[in-house]
Amino acid sequence: MRPRVVLTIASIFCFLGFRGVGNAEPLPGSLFEFDQYKDAMWKAVASEPCLSDIVETCDTARAEMIYWLHALHLFQYPLSEFCDVLDQKKSKTNGEILRMFDPFSRFAQRQPARNSQGKIGAMIHQVSGGTFVLFVSKDGPAQKAGLRSYDQIVKINGRPTASTISGVLEQLRGATGTRVAVTLLRDGVLISKTIQRSAWDQEFEFAVIGQVGYLRLYNFEKPQALLDLNRTAFRKFLEKDIRAIILDFRGNPGGTINMAMLFLGFFQTRGTAFWFREPFSKNWFEGRSAGDTGNLLFAGVPLVVLVDQYTYSSAEMVAGSLRANRNAKIIGRNTGGKWAATVSIINHEGRLFYLTTEEWYLPDGRSVRFGGISPDIYTHPNDCKNAPQQPTFRDSSRSAYYLQDCDISFAYSFLLSSGQIK
Known part of the structure; x- marks a missing residue:
């Protein structure tokens, strides 16, 4: 039988914010500022008798970890379940306890601001x-x-x-x-x-190679990039009346699901883009692309998607959805297999940690957890000797620059051999 909670002077101090806890300044850039949730955190942890020692010792870091694990994972069981974990893992660090739940929930080093990194x-x-x-x-x-x-x-x-x-x-x-x-x-x-090193921070790059539009997207983080895409790359593709598009997601770490869904809206009508469920939940939810039949820019245009082992998360989701819904051909290497959506939190000490909030699945219900997405055509990044010779274009220097890349060259050759371009 677990002991009852006894609110001592020390635990009352925790609630009232003494020992510097309540006086912590809001952290700039934090997704959740400590002052906004500290009272709810202490009340939630103190409500469970087995966690009373965390309140007694004012162990704010462990209280935060347990609070967010419970709040964001939306567990189907009470906080008391954490007691068994803590009893078994008393000698474990908070980071090691986090990783018991899934491989993506973890503490991490905070990186310098992006604009300070060359x-x-x-x-x-x-x-x-x-x-x-x-x-x-x-x-x-x-x-x-x-x-x-x-x-x-x-x-x-x-x-x-x-x-x-x-x-x-x-x-x-x-x-x-x-x-x-x-x-x-x-x-x-x-x-x-x-x-x-420079402040060069390109979100995408594009080119027209013969009858093919080439687009490399570096991440799915900034919705503004979609407006820029529409104004530059997509306008150019429409002006040149391209016959096929190569989408390059190699090295793309993913980003927000919302941006991924909006991107899909340029290429496919409303349909199942992916499935997701909350950890430890049996409830499934459908994610549908935002495309509208009357607004699709590239309906019916053949697509090739380039991926590699550094293609992760929502970039994998977009590639899998385009293959399922638009018959896109995937070329490259197996993707990284990040099957979880995560949220970042900066705790009261300024430490960064990530928590998984959702697990996502391909339109056919398969997970990328084991082996990622397998390409339709596998290429080796250093196997250029087998890359086919390509024609010379009017803008020979720019087209040749991209076609010296083996994966792009193989993708272009596939479109030629399948009769989708001339």
């Missing part, structure tokens, strides 16, 4: 054979410095490249305006390049 405009890929430049964005800092797709990076600022992709990205990071020196291996020859 960008190099390149996508980096790591395989057992080394670290490679997978894609260099048109007119970005890396391209201006002379980097090319499939260059191997052997040193960064004179030091060997890190053994993990996160380590490599850390080596490449730096403030806007600073420089980073890289040593590359290209065609068996070592060459050195210096990249000046």
Whole structure:
């Protein structure tokens, strides 16, 4: 039998906000400011006898974690269920307890503000054979410095490249305006390049390659990007009367579900885009695309979607929905398999943690949890020797720039061979 809650002076202080808890300043950029929920948090935790020691010791960090796990996961059982977890895991940290629920609920390091981080405009890929430049964005800092797709990076600022992709990205990071020196291996020859990091923060890039519109979307985070897409890329595609579209989601980490649904509205009519359910719930909900038959810009235009192992979350959802509802052909590598929608919270100590709020599924009810989305045509990022020769276009330099990318070249060849373009 669990003990009753006894509200001592210490626990009353917790409720009233002493020990600095209630005096915490609202955190800038926080999704949930501490002062807005601290009273509800302490009342919820104190209502369960087995959690009384958290109230007694004023363990705010653990109280927050339990409060949000319960509030955002919408558990089908009472807070008392956490007692069994805490009893079994008394020696575990809050982060380890979070990860018991799913692999995406976790504490994380807060990153510097995005506008203070310089960008190099390149996508980096790591395989057992080394670290490679997978894609260099048109007119970005890396391209201006002379980097090319499939260059191997052997040193960064004179030091060997890190053994993990996160380590490599850390080596490449730096403030806007600073420089980073890289040593590359290209065609068996070592060459050195210096990249000046910039505030370059492109949301997308596009090109017209013959009869094909090419669009690379870097994330699904900013709805403003959709307005810019409509004003620039889509207008250009309509002016050029393109016959097919290549959508490039390689390296796209996802973003908001709302933006993903709005993006789908350009290509497909209302229909099941995905299914989702709350963790530990048996209730399923349908997500429907926002397209309207009279407003579709590209109804019936053949689609090819490029993906890789760094395609995650809502980017996977869009790719899967387009294949199911628009018969889009997916080319590349298996996607990352992030099946959860997460929300970020900054706690009273300024620590960032993520909680899963929903699990999502493809239109046919399958999860991407195991292996991600498998492509219809598998390509290897370094297998350029098998990429077919492409025709020369009037804007030969710009088209050739994109067609030197193996995945784009294979996608273009698929459209040619299937008779969808000439």
